[in-house]
Amino acid sequence: MAVLNELFPRNRTALGPGAVHVPDWLAPEAQLRLLQACREWAGPPAGLRLVRTPGGGVMTARQVCLGWHWYPYGYARTVVDGDGAPVKPMPPWLAELGGRAAEAAGHDVDDPYDIALVNFYDADARMGMHRDSDEKSDAAVVSLSLGDTGVFRFGNTRTRAKPYTDVELRSGDLVVFGGASRLAYHGVPRVLPGTAPPELGLTGRLNITLRVSGFSEHGRG
Numbered sequence: 001m002a003v004l005n006e007l008f009p010r011n012r013t014a015l016g017p018g019a020v021h022v023p024d025w026l027a028p029e030a031q032l033r034l035l036q037a038c039r040e041w042a043g044p045p046a047g048l049r050l051v052r053t054p055g056g057g058v059m060t061a062r063q064v065c066l067g068w069h070w071y072p073y074g075y076a077r078t079v080v081d082g083d084g085a086p087v088k089p090m091p092p093w094l095a096e097l098g099g100r101a102a103e104a105a106g107h108d109v110d111d112p113y114d115i116a117l118v119n120f121y122d123a124d125a126r127m128g129m130h131r132d133s134d135e136k137s138d139a140a141v142v143s144l145s146l147g148d149t150g151v152f153r154f155g156n157t158r159t160r161a162k163p164y165t166d167v168e169l170r171s172g173d174l175v176v177f178g179g180a181s182r183l184a185y186h187g188v189p190r191v192l193p194g195t196a197p198p199e200l201g202l203t204g205r206l207n208i209t210l211r212v213s214g215f216s217e218h219g220r221g
Contacts, residue, residue: 150192
């Protein structure tokens with residue numbers, strides 16, 4: 001699945017203090033396993049849904065959640081803005097993958113990753129600049145990419161505007177941001193259709209974002 005004979009090899013790159021892009025972190029076999037799991041999670045109940053904002057807008061990327069269900073702007077144990085079903089559990093192997101990813105990027109892992117947000121982008125989907133700020137934990141956010149290349153815009157902690165850095169995230173790439181960059185604004189201004197590795201059999205882009213909630217076992221707080 002790797003692109004062969006590139007003129008300039010892609011190297012690990014710092015996007016900010018505590019933020020790093022690690023190209024090709026997921027091996028092809030791991031990408032296939034994660035993709036198959038995403039397809040299972042996408043099915044009902046508590047499956048892939050459109051996310052509606054309080055102002056009446058609709059996000060163009062569709063989403064399914066594991067562990068805790070995210071909705072604008074909070075968390076619940078059921079799909080309160082969808083079919084009302086209990087959220088699907090966070091698989092231990094995915095939590096462990098999140099911990100390994102965070103450590104690979106130089107972050108300590110004190111608590112297990114217990115939230116996964118799986119976003120599916122078709123060719124026209126976008127994600128506006130936002131911060132991941134609904135968790136109580138300040139543990140690093142882990143982001144894994146599958147399928148089509150996405151342009152990832154990583155900004156600053158003060159404003160949605162510049163300065164920011166655009167980086168292309170290919171299938172298997174890892175981004176981790178924590179520490180001083182934990183609340184940095186970030187988004188996806190575009191997806192590059194037709195760039196997914198053929199072996200995946202995926203049209204579109206999947207982003208799997210892993211977080212540590214900091215919530216109690218049975219409720220928030």
